[in-house]
Amino acid sequence: MSGDSPRKRCFRWGRFAIIAIPLAWLTMFFAAPFLFVIKISLSQAAQQRPPYEPVFDLSAGWHAFIEKLGELSFSSYWSLLDDTLYLDSYIGSLRLAGLATILGLVVAYPLALSMARAPRSWRPALIALAIAPFWTSFLIRVYAWITILKDEGLLNHALLSLGVISEPLHIFATDWAVLIGIVYSYMPFLILPIYNAIDRQDPSLVEAARDLGATGVQAFWQVTLPLSLPGVMAGALLLFIPAVGEFVVPDLLGGSDTLMIGRTLWNEFFANRDWPVASAVAIVMLVLLLIPLALYERNETRSMEPRL
Amino acid sequence: MNRGLRPAHVAVLILGFAFLYIPIALVVLYSFNASRLVTVWGGFSLHWYASLLDNQQVVDSAWISLQVALISAAASTVLGTLAAIVLSRFGRFRGRLAFSALIYAPLVMPEVIMGLSLLLLFVSFDLDRGFWTLTLAHTTFGMCFVAIVVHARLAGFDRSLEEAAMDLGASPAASFFQITLPLIAPSVIAGFLLAFTISLDDFVIASFTTGPGATTLPMRIYSQVRLGVTPEINAISTLMIGTVALLVVTGLLIARGFRRQPV
Numbered sequence: 001m002s003g004d005s006p007r008k009r010c011f012r013w014g015r016f017a018i019i020a021i022p023l024a025w026l027t028m029f030f031a032a033p034f035l036f037v038i039k040i041s042l043s044q045a046a047q048q049r050p051p052y053e054p055v056f057d058l059s060a061g062w063h064a065f066i067e068k069l070g071e072l073s074f075s076s077y078w079s080l081l082d083d084t085l086y087l088d089s090y091i092g093s094l095r096l097a098g099l100a101t102i103l104g105l106v107v108a109y110p111l112a113l114s115m116a117r118a119p120r121s122w123r124p125a126l127i128a129l130a131i132a133p134f135w136t137s138f139l140i141r142v143y144a145w146i147t148i149l150k151d152e153g154l155l156n157h158a159l160l161s162l163g164v165i166s167e168p169l170h171i172f173a174t175d176w177a178v179l180i181g182i183v184y185s186y187m188p189f190l191i192l193p194i195y196n197a198i199d200r201q202d203p204s205l206v207e208a209a210r211d212l213g214a215t216g217v218q219a220f221w222q223v224t225l226p227l228s229l230p231g232v233m234a235g236a237l238l239l240f241i242p243a244v245g246e247f248v249v250p251d252l253l254g255g256s257d258t259l260m261i262g263r264t265l266w267n268e269f270f271a272n273r274d275w276p277v278a279s280a281v282a283i284v285m286l287v288l289l290l291i292p293l294a295l296y297e298r299n300e301t302r303s304m305e306p307r308l
Numbered sequence: 309m310n311r312g313l314r315p316a317h318v319a320v321l322i323l324g325f326a327f328l329y330i331p332i333a334l335v336v337l338y339s340f341n342a343s344r345l346v347t348v349w350g351g352f353s354l355h356w357y358a359s360l361l362d363n364q365q366v367v368d369s370a371w372i373s374l375q376v377a378l379i380s381a382a383a384s385t386v387l388g389t390l391a392a393i394v395l396s397r398f399g400r401f402r403g404r405l406a407f408s409a410l411i412y413a414p415l416v417m418p419e420v421i422m423g424l425s426l427l428l429l430f431v432s433f434d435l436d437r438g439f440w441t442l443t444l445a446h447t448t449f450g451m452c453f454v455a456i457v458v459h460a461r462l463a464g465f466d467r468s469l470e471e472a473a474m475d476l477g478a479s480p481a482a483s484f485f486q487i488t489l490p491l492i493a494p495s496v497i498a499g500f501l502l503a504f505t506i507s508l509d510d511f512v513i514a515s516f517t518t519g520p521g522a523t524t525l526p527m528r529i530y531s532q533v534r535l536g537v538t539p540e541i542n543a544i545s546t547l548m549i550g551t552v553a554l555l556v557v558t559g560l561l562i563a564r565g566f567r568r569q570p571v
């Protein structure tokens with residue numbers, strides 16, 4: 001049918017446009033900017049606007065480009081090694097994000113399990129309750145913990161008047177406060193994937209284990225838990241990756257000695273106005289996160305892909 | 309197996325949700341506290357709300373935040389819905405893996421990295437930072453959230469209706485607007501609301517990508533929090549929580565209306 005061909009061509013163009021528009025947007029505003037971060041990280045800080053030495057400007061032609069290439073400098077990367085601040089910040093971030101992931105799983109798993117074991121009619125409401133905090137401002141949820149955790153805050157106030165403690169607990173401005181803050185603010189990201197992984201399981205598997213003589217606890221450890229591990233993995237990555245670069249939580253709840261790389265980058269950029277070093281910090285952080293990011297991408301594309 | 313909920317599970321549910329909700333409840337409660345001291349209850353008062361309205365800076369920032377959230381959420385919804393169609397309807401094509409990587413990565417990318425990279429892009433192109441750069445930045449992560457929400461709905465959806473429409477001679481565009489869009493409308497609305505809320509709440513990316521003329525509400529809240537906890541912050545927070553709650557409930561009611569409509 002030759003009459004179909006203009007129409008088909010129209011489909012092809014339509015299809016191309018539907019792919020190209022979001023792709024072009026994300027390439028322009030998400031992927032391409034990383035090239036600029038790499039570029040600025042190879043420059044040097046300067047007292048001007050913008051505060052770095054210009055790097056390869058293609059408008060000046062080939063010759064100038066080659067010349068500029070020779071002026072590229074790795075000094076920002078070297079300075080990351082010079083001052084232990086940066087190394088300590090990276091280690092501090094990985095440590096706190098790792099601890100927060102473990103602590104978060106310990107809190108979220110029982111909650112997700114109990115949600116999945118609740119009567120079917122309750123579940124939509126329970127899921128809505130678990131998601132709702134995500135809709136309240138991150139900043140406000142972190143701020144809420146200042147009032148609670150301060151030395152003269154609500155927690156100490158309550159515990160002192162109940163006679164549980166005689167001295168106020170120093171939690172605010174310590175790593176503990178940062179851990180609580182991260183676990184609390186990322187809780188919805190942990191609960192949902194774990195809940196889905198448990199809810200998707202065939203209940204007859206646990207029944208079969210019970211029939212074969214397993215106790216409830218054994219059935220949990222040998223059937224329910226192993227089968228829910230993909231959900232645990234998804235939740236852990238959804239918390240761990242952004243937590244490594246977290247700025248708001250360590251800045252508002254942490255002490256001055258709480259070193260996290262997101263906060264160091266922020267100070268480098270806003271307080272010291274050293275854009276090249278801030279860019280180098282970002283690139284190294286991205287490299288550290290490549291493996292968890294790749295795992296996350298694989299996990300998500302697998303679970304969300306339609307059956308093609 | 310016993311059908312009822314075991315006491316241990318009930319206890320976990322109560323403790324778990326208490327952990328999630330008590331901090332937010334305390335912020336709301338103490339916004340009505342007459343006392344300036346955060347730990348002492350001095351009686352009910354609307355004093356802090358009144359003093360907020362007198363604070364012109366806060367009112368201006370709230371207005372900017374609302375405008376940015378509205379425009380960026382609208383743009384996010386269009387772009388994100390297109391992306392969701394690509395993910396769920398276009399099968400395999402060259403670059404598909406890269407496409408889905410570009411959709412998923414912004415959801416977990418540390419905000420300081422995204423903020424810094426967008427800022428360097430804007431500076432390299434000599435764009436003046438302010439309202440529009442902020443809106444561009446928010447559209448970029450908003451569209452990814454919309455794409456995920458709409459994609460989830462499209463993936464679990466009966467394609468035979470679309471196919472029937474096309475068999476009856478409808479063009480793909482007509483079948484999308486007349487069959488698919490009404491059916492996925494609840495998720496498109498949910499995606500819009502999500503993008504709106506996330507834009508309204510964003511502090512880190514906004515700090516990098518905005519300029520002196522467009523200070524957002526979260527930026528104001530942050531600088532006030534740095535100066536110390538005050539009941540005014542509780543009042544702003546309560547208003548923000550209330551606005552979002554109202555919006556989400558309205559959105560869900562509209563979405564439910566769509567679902568009831570016969571197709």
